[in-house]
Amino acid sequence: MRDNNTDAKLIDRVKQGDDGAFVDLVNKYKDLSLSLAHSIMKDRDKAEDVLQDAFVKVYEKAGSFKHQSAFSSWLYRIVVNTAYNALKKEKKYCETEHFNQETTNIEERPETDTIREDDQKKYIVMAMERLRPDEALVLRLHYLCGHTITEIQEITGFGISKIKVDLHRGRGHMEEALEDLLGDQVKDLL
Structure with a gap:
């Protein structure tokens, strides 16, 4: 307050x-x-x-x-x-844009067994860039900014159902993107 x-x-x-x-x-x-x-x-x-x-x-x-x-x-x-x-x-934005399925080359994955703390943010940002804009926005507002679903509705103008769906799908897509980037090491980050 x-x-x-x-x-x-x-x-x-x-x-x-x-x-x-x-x-x-x-x-x-x-x-x-x-x-x-x-x-x-x-x-x-x-x-x-x-x-x-x-x-x-x-x-x-x-x-x-x-x-x-x-x-x-x-x-x-x-x-x-x-x-x-x-x-x-x-003219780049399209409501029906699908999740980017592009995978990362194996050489881009970290070479160590555990992810260094300073690399964690880099991989999270890279994974966020693979999300649909609406999903990335809702995840950032909820998890990074700490806004409630009602506040996110006020900020974005999205309906509550859309926000909940974007949060759910965004988390799943985020996990998939991190798995593409990190392989088995994703559990070190999550």
């Missing part, structure tokens, strides 16, 4: 023209916002462009924030919408 109060104070200061407060909000939320944009765009440079556009929108629309939900939910909704709009402009 303390975070929400801090965010509320910062956004109120932004509404009054305090650019320093906006910088504080950007610094607080840029990493998770970039992660969300990247899960949709699948390209870091494009995700950074989306994030920049999203933060410009947040700054321009700060006056319309009503404190009816958490600032983070409002921000993530803008990031998600901006990313999907960018994909539509590129």
Whole structure:
């Protein structure tokens, strides 16, 4: 709750023209916002462009924030919408896109018997990139950001059933992708 109060104070200061407060909000939320944009765009440079556009929108629309939900939910909704709009402009997004079945060459698998802790994040990111954008987004919001299904619905505009299905399928696809990347060593990571 303390975070929400801090965010509320910062956004109120932004509404009054305090650019320093906006910088504080950007610094607080840029990493998770970039992660969300990247899960949709699948390209870091494009995700950074989306994030920049999203933060410009947040700054321009700060006056319309009503404190009816958490600032983070409002921000993530803008990031998600901006990313999907960018994909539509590129004509790359398709609701019926299937899970990428591409497998990894054996030489790309780790050579040691156990996965080093610093490699774990790399393999998780590689596996996330193989997921459908909706699945990756829902998994990130739920597991990395800690949002509830109701909050994810508010952020994405997806129905509760779709969110539950994406969580279920996303976990399965994530496990398959990790097995492709790591073979038998996947149990060390999970």
